[in-house]
Structure formats: C-alpha cells, structure tokens
C-alpha cells in the first residue's frame with residue numbers, strides 16, 4: 080500500500096477515460112452487479128440493471144429518501160434477499176450468501192442506524208466484529224482449535240483499531256455510554272476487524288457533530304489510501320463532492336446517473352431528481368432561520 084499522494088492520484092487515474100453513463104464498465108471493478116431487483120408489494124425498491132464499483136476508490140451512492148440505497152446495501156451484503164439478480168465480488172459470485180459469509184469474503188457494511196450492542200463493552204463489540212459480520216452468533220467460535228491464540232490476536236487488533244479511532248480510553252465502557260458520533264466510529268472500527276477489502280458505509284455522518292464529521296472523513300480517506308474500496312451513502316453534498324472519486328445516483332431504485340463529482344454537479348437529470356429538491360429544502364430552511 081503506497082503513500083497518500085500516489086494513491087489519491089491513483090484513484091483519479093483509474094477513473095480516467097470512464098464515461099459518465101449509468102452502468103458503465105470500470106477498468107478494475109471489485110464489485111459487479113447485474114439485474115438486481117427487489118420489490119416490496121407493488122413498489123420496486125431496487126431495480127439496478129448493471130453496476131460496477133472500481134477497486135481502490137471512494138464511490139458515493141446518492142439519491143433522494145426512499146431511492147433504495149439502503150435496500151441495495153442490504154441485498155448486496157446478504158442482509159435481504161433479491162427477487163432476482165446476481166453479483167460478484169473479487170470475481171466470485173456471492174449472491175445467495177448471507178451477511179457473515181459476505182463479510183468473510185472481504186465485503187463489510189455498516190448500518191444507517193448503528194448496531195452497537197449498548198450493554199456490551201466497546202472492546203467486546205470489537206471482538207464480536209472479528210466473528211465476521213455483526214449479528215452472527217458467537218457459538219462455534221468457542222470450540223475452534225487455537226481459539227485462545229485467535230482471541231489474543233483479535234484483542235490486539237481491536238486495541239490497534241480503538242487507538243486509531245481514538246476510542247481506546249473507552250474500551251471498557253459500555254457502548255451505550257458513547258455519543259452518537261462515537262458509536263459511528265465504533266461501528267467503522269468494528270467493521271475493520273476482518274480486514275475487509277471493501278467497506279460499505281450507510282450514512283456514516285448522519286447525526287454526527289461537525290468535529291467528528293471531519294474525523295470520520297479523514298478515516299474514510301485513509302481507508303481508500305490503504306488500498307481498500309469504499310462505497311458510502313451520504314446526503315451532504317459538500318461532503319460527497321469533496322471526498323468522492325466517483326458518484327452513483329439512484330432514484331426510484333434505478334441508477335439514473337454516475338460520474339465524477341464535476342459530471343454529477345452539472346447533470347440535468349440529477350438536478351431534477353435530487354439536487355434541485357435539496358437546494359429548495361436548503362433555501363426553505365434558510366428562510367425559516369430568518370423568520
């Protein structure tokens with residue numbers, strides 16, 4: 080894994096010459112999805128014909144509320160079942176795998192609402208992350224040969240990550256005593272326990288105070304600069320435009336646009352479907368502040 084500068088420009092280089100059109104192929108995709116669909120009753124929540132995520136980039140998944148972003152995350156990571164569709168990660172088909180199996184193949188995710196176990200210590204939350212994706216039962220781990228050695232290695236890795244995410248002073252505190260922002264950091268730290276090559280973050284900055292937002296942003300950039308692939312959902316356009324190498328826009332379950340930040344900013348369809356509405360909301364809230 081190389082220095083920050085070379086990797087940042089590396090991420091840009093890898094997107095050079097990629098056309099900003101929905102479903103476009105990438106030079107070295109880590110994730111490739113085809114015909115992924117999921118309906119709830121009559122509502123087509125996800126209806127993605129083709130999507131590729133370029134390895135080693137920060138890719139933002141954006142779109143209005145209810146566009147299907149979280150549902151797409153759930154499907155790809157084995158937390159919900161598709162009606163149809165197939166996708167591969169690192170060249171291997173992983174559709175049909177469950178959350179913990181997907182995590183073991185190297186793709187982990189965090190949730191829009193954090194899933195820290197509040198009555199468990201910060202350290203124990205981390206150790207549970209080592210079992211693969213969170214939510215998997217710990218049973219089975221207990222009679223694996225070499226368990227004690229594994230446990231020591233996990234504790235060591237957990238400590239390093241808690242250090243990196245500035246949570247080491249909290250390691251013995253209950254996760255429930257952490258602030259909202261610290262829980263987001265804990266969830267990100269925990270997802271790294273399995274050394275994933277791709278990390279999917281569902282609104283990692285939501286409800287986090289501005290100081291912690293900066294810290295989360297620099298953590299996300301470092302993940303990319305270490306060679307990992309980041310796919311994240313976010314609503315704050317300044318954050319998205321500032322940090323993303325590539326942006327995918329979802330509306331009513333479909334990919335309506337993708338491209339570099341500069342392509343997306345000027346895309347008429349995106350402005351109509353999303354950015355325009357966001358600007359109206361911002362203007363309304365400014366008027367509200369004046370009154």
Ligand SMILES: Nc1ncnc2c1ncn2[C@@H]1O[C@H](COP(=O)(O)OP(=O)(O)OP(=O)(O)O)[C@@H](O)[C@H]1O
Nearest residue numbers: 119122124142143144145146147148149150151191
């Ligand atoms: N389990 C479910 N049962 C029924 N409908 C659902 C379910 N999960 C999601 N939906 C619906 O599917 C659509 C997509 O929801 P989803 O949560 O994926 O959107 P989103 O893009 O993540 O939105 P937000 O930005 O508000 O988080 C919405 O209309 C939502 O109400």
Ligand SMILES: [Mg+2]
Nearest residue numbers: 148149150191
């Ligand atoms: Mg969502």
